[in-house]
Amino acid sequence: xxxxxxxxxxxxxxxxxxxxxxxxxxxxxxxxxxxxxxxxxxxxxxxxxxxxxxxxxxxxxxxxxxxxxxxxxxxxxxxxxxxxxxxxxxxxxxxxxxxxxxxxxxxxxxxxxxxxxxxxxxxxxxxxxxxxxxxxxxxxxxxxxxxxxxxxxxxxxxxxxxxxxxxxxxxxxxxxxxxxxxxxxxxxxxxxxxxxxxxxxxxxxxxxxxxxxxxxxxxxxxxxxxxxxxxxxxxxxxxxxxxxxxxxxxxxxx
Amino acid sequence: xxxxxxxxxxxxxxxxxxxxxxxxxxxxxxxxxxxxxxxxxxxxxxxxxxxxxxxxxxxxxxxxxxxxxxxxxxxxxxxxxxxxxxxxxx
Numbered sequence: 371x372x373x374x375x376x377x378x379x380x381x382x383x384x385x386x387x388x389x390x391x392x393x394x395x396x397x398x399x400x401x402x403x404x405x406x407x408x409x410x411x412x413x414x415x416x417x418x419x420x421x422x423x424x425x426x427x428x429x430x431x432x433x434x435x436x437x438x439x440x441x442x443x444x445x446x447x448x449x450x451x452x453x454x455x456x457x458x459x460x461x462x463x464x465x466x467x468x469x470x471x472x473x474x475x476x477x478x479x480x481x482x483x484x485x486x487x488x489x490x491x492x493x494x495x496x497x498x499x500x501x502x503x504x505x506x507x508x509x510x511x512x513x514x515x516x517x518x519x520x521x522x523x524x525x526x527x528x529x530x531x532x533x534x535x536x537x538x539x540x541x542x543x544x545x546x547x548x549x550x551x552x553x554x555x556x557x558x559x560x561x562x563x564x565x566x567x568x569x570x571x572x573x574x575x576x577x578x579x580x581x582x583x584x585x586x587x588x589x590x591x592x593x594x595x596x597x598x599x600x601x602x603x604x605x606x607x608x609x610x611x612x613x614x615x616x617x618x619x620x621x622x623x624x
Numbered sequence: 625x626x627x628x629x630x631x632x633x634x635x636x637x638x639x640x641x642x643x644x645x646x647x648x649x650x651x652x653x654x655x656x657x658x659x660x661x662x663x664x665x666x667x668x669x670x671x672x673x674x675x676x677x678x679x680x681x682x683x684x685x686x687x688x689x690x691x692x693x694x695x696x697x698x699x700x701x702x703x704x705x706x707x708x709x710x711x712x713x714x
Contacts, residue, residue, distance in 0.1 A: 428667075429695060436692070465695065472697045479643045519640070519698060557641070 373604040376403040376413035378443070378459075380423035380434050385456065385580060389419040392580030396596035398603065408438040415452035415603035415614075416443055418459025420512065420578060430473065430515045431461030440466060450611030452496050452603055453572045457513055460564070460574030469567050469574045470528065471520035473513075477549065477557025481514040485589070486555050488536040488563045488577055489543060495566060496602030496614050497535060497573045500594045506543045507591035509582035511555055516576040518558035518565070528565060536564035536575050571614065625674050628681035631704045634694045635666035669693050672708060 375398040379386045386402060393400035403410060405423075410416060423434035434440060440462070447453045447468050455463035463469045476482060487506040490498040501507070520528065528534050538546040538554045538561040546553035546561040554561045556576070564575030579592025606614035636642040644665040652660050671688075675681035685703055694701045 428693065432692060432695070472695055474641060474698065475643050477641065477643055479647055517641070521697070 372397055372399045373415075373600060373607050374399045374401055374411075374413045375415045375417060375600065375603055376401055376410055377417045377419055378403045378405060378439055379419075380405045380421065380437065380462075382423045382425055383419050383421035383458070385420035385458075385578065388578075388583075389417055389456065389580045392583035392592070392596050393417065393600065395583050396593060396600045398596075398600045403439055405434070405437045405439045408442055410439075410442050410446055414607040415454070415599055416446060417599070418443070418453070418455040418462050419580070420457030420459060423458055423462060426458070426515075429465065430458060431463075431465040434458075434462045435466040444468065447567070447572050450569065450571050450614070452599060452606060452611075452614050454497060454599055455572075455574035456578055456580065457511075457516075457576055460576055461515065463572060463574045468572050469565050470524050470533075471518055471562075471565060473515045473576070474517040474519045475515050476513070476517055476555070481512075482516075482555050483512040484510065484555070486511050486563075486577055487539050487541060487543075487553065488575070489539045490536055491534050492532055492566070495535065495570060495573070495598075497566075497595060497598050500598040500601060502594065504543070506539050506541060507582075507595075508589045509577045509579055509592045511577050512581075513556070513576055516556040516558065518556075518560075518562040518576075520559065525559060528562075529560070531568070533566040533568070533570075534560070534562050534564075535566050535573050536577070537561045538563050571611070625676060627672050627674050627708055628678055629670065629672045629706050629708045630682070630685045631706050632669045632671070632685060632689045632693050632701050633666060633704065634669070634689070634699050634701045635664050637698060637700050640698050666699070667693075670706065678705070 582589040582592035
């Protein structure tokens with residue numbers, strides 16, 4: 371039986387269907403979770419999808435943070451439950467304080483919708499265990515506020531504790547610079563595209579793995595990220611949340 | 625209970641990249657304006673609060689400013705007491 375993973379639907383979410391489909395391709399039973407519900411219906415993991423939750427009014431992600439479903443997501447995360455935020459979902463997690471940092475307006479001020487390359491800095495997390503290696507993964511971004519920011523203390527902590535999950539890289543896999551480097555689309559500090567919380571069970575990233583989950587979409591580089599989550603969620607459902615954050619088995623072909 | 629009206633002005637913290645402010649500043653040359661610098665772009669929220677005292681009302685506004693209107697990682701805010709408009713004053 372495939373594991374159940376919830377995808378939160380806020381008013382203004384627009385990647386929820388792609389994410390449900392991507393999770394199904396990755397082997398999960400994916401179910402939508404409405405923003406007004408205060409329970410997660412017993413799912414083994416939660417994904418906050420991309421979009422413009424509550425119109426991105428005030429600041430991207432902030433109003434979503436106070437929705438009933440986010441109270442449940444916070445409690446779930448607090449108990450070690452697996453949560454992945456993609457794009458706007460990352461912004462919601464950052465506003466809720468479930469992952470560190472903030473997402474600022476892109477340095478170039480423009481909304482960007484194009485392919486980027488990222489590489490996984492960690493291959494032993496519930497979100498990257500099946501990525502295999504640190505090769506560049508090609509997938510789209512679609513955001514106006516994706517410039518990762520954190521103060522120096524926090525950045526130092528993230529680097530020291532191995533909590534930078536993904537970084538923007540160029541086609542050859544070289545780490546992108548901070549400014550005026552086309553490989554770093556939004557000017558993120560230290561080219562950070564995705565981060566982990568301290569416990570390692572909550573992650574956010576700006577690029578869209580679900581939009582690169584099938585060759586028909588031009589790339590299926592995002593699928594291993596979703597498959598990692600599905601695999602970790604299966605373990606969590608079977609053996610409890612601590613099993614999900616255990617060091618994952620080495621991927622085939624790694 | 626009385627009604628108190630406030631404005632909360634939210635601005636990017638000093639040192640935080642403010643691309644909007646920079647873009648606005650960059651456009652000033654097109655208007656033929658010189659000598660303008662340090663442009664920062666933020667937002668302003670106005671609201672009325674019913675409370676027993678101004679201090680109580682201000683405490684509510686402070687909480688909202690801290691938790692909702694601003695992100696303390698990147699933004700600073702100032703609270704300003706303003707006049708109650710006629711339609712909200714009753």
